[in-house]
Amino acid sequence: MITPFYTPAENPPFNMARYCLEAGTLATPTKPALLVIAAPGAPPAEIWTYADLEDAVLRTAGALRQAGLKPGDRVLIRLDNTSAYAVLFFAVIAAGLVALPASNQLTEPEALFLLEDSGAAAVACLSPLDTSALASAPLLLSPDDIARMMREGPRIDYAPTRAEDPAFLIYTSGTTARPKGVLHAHRSAIGRRPMYQGWYGLRPDDRVLHAGAFNWTFTLGVGLTDPWANGATAIIYTGEKDPAFWPRLIRDTDATLFAGVPGVFRQMLKYADVTPAAIPSLRHGLMAGEAPPHGLFDEWAARSGREIHEGLGMSELSTYISTSPTVPRRPGTVGKAQPGRNVVILPVDGPDEPLPPETEGLIAVHRSDRGLMLGYWNRAAEQAEVTRGEWFVGGDLGTMDADGYITHTGRNNEVMKALGYRVSPLEVEAVLAAHPGIAEVACAELAVRADVHIVGAFVVMKDDAPRDANAIMAFATERLAAYKCPREIRFVDALPRTANGKIRRAGLVRM
Structure with missing residues (x-):
């Protein structure tokens, strides 16, 4: 059973942004926390130390509060995949507001739906939105506004939030035609601790390069939250996403961990120079997002001399089953439940009693897991669908063998x-x-x-x-x-x- 770091009745003071940034700033203020690379072969376009990063986050937080935003207000972020996106996401959380990360590729109707459904009080976007049809017009923030806030905002301290308070809201596909909001608490950062060694083997001297965009919890978590919480360095690439570039970027930045979806690794094998000499700093790769193609792990290991550690996750919890440097891959499976997580297989229909080994059912996580969402935003019916007594079932089907290795057999709603x-x-x-x-x-x-x-x-x-x-x-x-x-x-x-x-x-x- 999971040992919580607090009881629900206690709900201690805790701010996710403080957890990620303050320790690194106090211990290693001049260490690079964030590198921004604009082109392969070019020096970093931006180098943010931990002290610089925390200052920009807290100044932006102060500017947001100065603009009239109140604790709990939602702020939709629809920017390019740049340092401004990263700073704003953590600034919103530092200020006691609720960040709503979204893709800059959303159409205007899609963005307006998120605004209306979430009731966001502000939106940061590349170009103005026509919000005249909304019940109340949100505060519109341009990239220039965000840049000014980062430099000139009145620096404040981290908001006195508590562990169970909302921190961010991310939209994902629902069972209806419209996406649904997944609301996470500040303590979700603590809930990611099982990944540190249960997936990454993360160390303070790591340099983490992620191929994804910030509107995805895979990128926000693996690419920013966890490296910073461990005093490591995060790397953002803002240029053209050509698969041939990734080995060069890994080599140029001395990246030790590289994360992406299976398609990124497959394309690298097809179009890029993937040899031990081409990626000398890399310790291993991290993969999640979908089922990998046949033979990918073996071909990557043969050509790169490195392993890929796979993870299975969901927006409601992030990655919770994985291989790692200490949990070797077993072909056909996605790994084991990370240490400290309570994962079982439940019947698709029937009692909430775990099934015996090698029996297919719904993969379930105990509801005491600190990484689990607070709930779906204004979707009580869908919330009820994923609650099975003391268990949360996200819709993934699988089997578990006698050694604890789990095979993912699909989605219950995609069968x-x-x-x-x-x-x-x-x-x-x-x-x-x-x-x-x-x-x-x-x-x-x-x-x-x-x-x-x-x-x-x-x-x-x-x-x-x-x-x-x-x-x-x-x-x-x-x-x-x-x-x-x-x-x-x-x-x-x-x-x-x-x-x-x-x-x-x-x-x-x-x-």
Whole structure:
């Protein structure tokens, strides 16, 4: 069982921004906390020491409060992936406000939905939004406004927030057509502690380069929150995201940890120079976000001489199952529950009693986990759907073996219903990915009639491979039960992905 660092009744003073920044500032004020790289081969465009970073955060926090924002007000951040985004995110939290990180690629209607649903009192964005239709117009902050706040704002102390107070709100896909807000407390930073050694093997001398954007908890957590909480250095790259650049960036910045989705590592292997000499400083890679393609781990290890440690997470908790320098990879699994986390497999339907080893069910986390969200923003019905007694179930399906290794078998709401059978898309994808001519594959349920659904496979072939649907179906037939085999193969040039590189399954059926 998890040992909490406080009891719920105590709810001690705790500010997430203070936890991440104050210790580093006091112990190593002149150490680089953040490096901003604008182009491969170029020196850092910005170098932020811990003292500089804390000063900018607390000045921006003071300016936000001076502008009339009150404790608990939501601030939507829709900026480029720059130092200003990072500073503003932590400044909002330092001020006792609630940060709402969002993508700069959102359309105006999408951004307006987040504003309306969250009731945000302010929005930082690259260009003005037409907020006339909203019940109350939020304060609009431009990049120039943020830059001025960082330099000239009245420096204040960290707000006297408590561990259970809201710190940030991040929107993710819901079971409806609209995204839902996931509200996290200040103590979520404490809840990330199991990752330090249970996934990263994180050290104060590490330099962490993350390939993702700040609107994602994977990037905000792995790329900023955890390095700073451990006195390490975070690295931001703001230039063109060419996969051939990443080894050069790792070498130029002496990055020791590199994090990204599987697609980033796959593209590096295809387009970049991935050798031990090309990435001499790298200790290992960190991967999460979706299921990796077949053979990726072995090819990366053979060419780079380094390991990749995989993690399974969700917006509601972040990464909680992983391999690490002390937990070796077991093929087919995503690793073990990180030390201190209580993870079991529950029946999809039935009592809230953990299932025996090797039995598929819902992956569940005990609700005492300090990394778990406070709840969904104004979505009581969806909150009830993920609560099973003392357990939280986020919708991931899996099995656990006798040694504690967990196999992720898909999402409960993504399981395909084909010819009356339940089929995991991950299982079919893993088999098809082993086909020698397939570069990438994703599967989805296709409706051929109102009452008939089949498994469809969307396939990206390697450059020199023929598009032979019959051969792929024959390959699947030899390795899968008949009801799991795809009945339709659709060849595509690329799979639809989100801005962070994850496959958009909802977009497959429209291809």
